[in-house]
Amino acid sequence: MKKLFKILAYVALVLVLAIGAHLYYLTTLAAKETYPEDTYLAHVENKNALIIVAHDDDMIGSSGTIATLCKNGWDIREMCFYQNGGLYAKKDSMKNPIRKKDLQRVADIQGLSGVDPVDFTFRNNTRSEESYMPMPYDKFAENFKIDSLTKIIAAYIEKNKPTVIFTLDSEMGGYGHPDHVLVSKIVLEYCQAHKSDSGFSVKKIYQAVFTPTLSERVMRNMPVYAAAKKVYQRDGMPFPDVQFNITANAALKKECMQAYTTEQNSLRQIWPYYHWYPASVYFGIFDRDFFRVIEI
Incomplete structure (x- = not known):
């Protein structure tokens, strides 16, 4: 019996040390910079705000902020796009209905006023x-239906008349x-072009970004991120202007992330091991959303 107790105690100690070491590793990935609180x-x-993104899960990293705003009386809607055709037509036709259901579930968790998914293949080359x-x-002009996409986004902005629009950044995406x-470029350029129009409502665009340390430590081994810095000729994402503490809504943020059932592989690359720990622990480490704020 004593031998069994010693074995169990040893296993428990090893487990505690392993978890502690892994949590310490996660702290090395977290943002070290501090920015002004929004x-x-x-x-x-x-x-009144809009989320305008290319894909349904693009703003998931800011779901803590969005949930907080909805609790505080904000009216927020989201528009995203679903493409279908080319090499992945069969796969998309199976996944898109699931993703739309997941989108609605995430909207309900956050407290959005509504979602407006658009079935529109805005790529010219789907192969x-x-x-x-x-x-x-x-190369964007020859690869995307920019005029048609701009008309859709413009109509959405003019119909809903938001004060704020949330997107990803328009340099690295x-x-x-x-x-x-x-999509982020179109939102920015349209707002800048129409800011002097009578009755134009948009005052600020909040582009979700990572800090330099967070992006480099989390995405340094992603080939797409390394390629993006070369192709877009950037050192990384634009620097944040503000931060937003999301610990009060950590559980909602995790619930939103888990709700995208078909996209877990991608999400776990950007938010490594988020599914291993209670929300209070994980988002006690990754405790802030960061935004580049553009005045219109």
């Missing part, structure tokens, strides 16, 4: 096996996906 969103009178790989900005860059 104050604008808490004091806006017209609490690429690596559509997520970056392409030079000057996060880890480098050209769809991300394109």
Whole structure:
């Protein structure tokens, strides 16, 4: 009996040490920089915002912020796109209905006012096996239906009249996906072009980004991220302007991430081991969302 107790105690000690070591490893990945806490969103009178992204899960890293805003009275809707055709037509036709259900579930968890998925294949070439790989900005016009996509995004903005729009960054698109860059560029360029129009509502664009240490430590081994820095000629994502503490809604953020049932492989690359730990532990380490804020 004593021998069994010693074995169990030894196993328990090893397990505790292993978990402790792994948690320490996660702290080495977390952002080391500190930015000003966002104050604008808490004091806006017209609490109306849009999320405009290429894919349904693109803003998942900011779900803690979005959930907090919804609790504080913000009216937020999301528009994203579903493409179907080319090499992955069969796969997309099977996955897209599941992804749309997951999108609605995430919206319910966060408290969004609604979601507006758009079935529109905005790529001209749907035969690429690596559509997520970056392409030079000057190749966008020949590879994307930019005019049609701009009309859809413009109509959405004008219909909903948001004060704030949330997107990914318009330079790297996060880890480098050209769809991300394109949609964010269109949002930014449209708002800048129409900011002087009578009644134009958008005051700020919040582009979700990682800090330099967070992006380099989490994505340094991702070939797409390394390629993006070369193709887009950037050192990384744009620097954040503000941070937003999300620990109060850590459980909701994890629940949102888990809800995208078909995208777990991708999410776990960007948020390594998030599914291993309670939300309070994991998002006690990765405790902030970061944004580049662009005045319109």
